[in-house]
Amino acid sequence: MANASSKRIATANETALRNLQLGLLIVNLLAPTIRFLLSLITSRRFFPRTLPLLLYIIFTAGSIFTWRWFVTIGSPKRGANGAQVRVGEDLGGKGVVELGWDLIYMTWICTLGSAILGDWVWWFSLLVPAFGAYKLFSTIRPILGMFLPGIFGPKAPKDDTPQGQNVAAGAAEEKGESRKQAKLRARMEKGDKRIQQVQRR
Structure with missing residues (x-):
């Protein structure tokens, strides 16, 4: 049963990594094409302004780094005869892996959205660090509750509960x-x- 679960995780990881690589190529080729066509049709500029361009570079570099990290931790290691030696980490898991997927999807949304709608779409990219800060705070809140129970400790229940x-x-x-x-x-x-x-x- 454990072997079947390992095979399922390995197959799902390989499919996810293939789709992720394809998605990175499509998004980063489609966005400049849309920008170019819209710059010909409308009066919009082809090159984005400084801040959206900087955000595009940062988030694209982050998504490529995340993709390479997913390849490192999620690819199954195979032996010389093709037999599977070790299954990688589950790329459908929670925690940091989930945040990595959020970063990639938000980068794709902002890249295509800014190409179609305008550079203001990049403001949505602030949701990624905000969500990361919220998850970090909810992780360390019990530790803060030990030192500051009046502020971060559990709340007393109301009488009507x-x-x-x-x-x-x-x-x-x-x-x-x-x-x-x-x-x-x-x-x-x-x-x-x-x-x-x-x-x-």
Whole structure:
């Protein structure tokens, strides 16, 4: 069963790497072609302004670096006789691999979008570092909670949640009330009309 899973991961990785290489070629050839055609038809410039051009270079270099890293970690290593020796990492996994795919897809979207719609599309590329910062913060938040529990620690539940009602019921049991009486009292304090009608009778 483990062997079947390894073969599935190896096949999926090879397909993903082939599609990724093809996508990099298509996007980086199609975008300049669209820009050139639109510069002939409309009054738009063929070359982007300085900031979008710089973002294109940075994000394209990052996506190529990510692709090469995916090839390094995801390609299955085969023996001399063609038998598979070691399966690479799963390229459909979570964590840093998922962020790498996000970087590649966002680069493709911004490259083609800026060629078709205009250079303002590159502002969407800021979503990648923002999402990375959010994931990093959610990873280190428990560590920060140990040192600053008042700011980053877990929040106390409100009284209207079921957990809060259970805490209230536990406190009522200490006073000598049953759970049912504690729940009725909590509903009455909230202003439940059914409880008020029972009390009038």
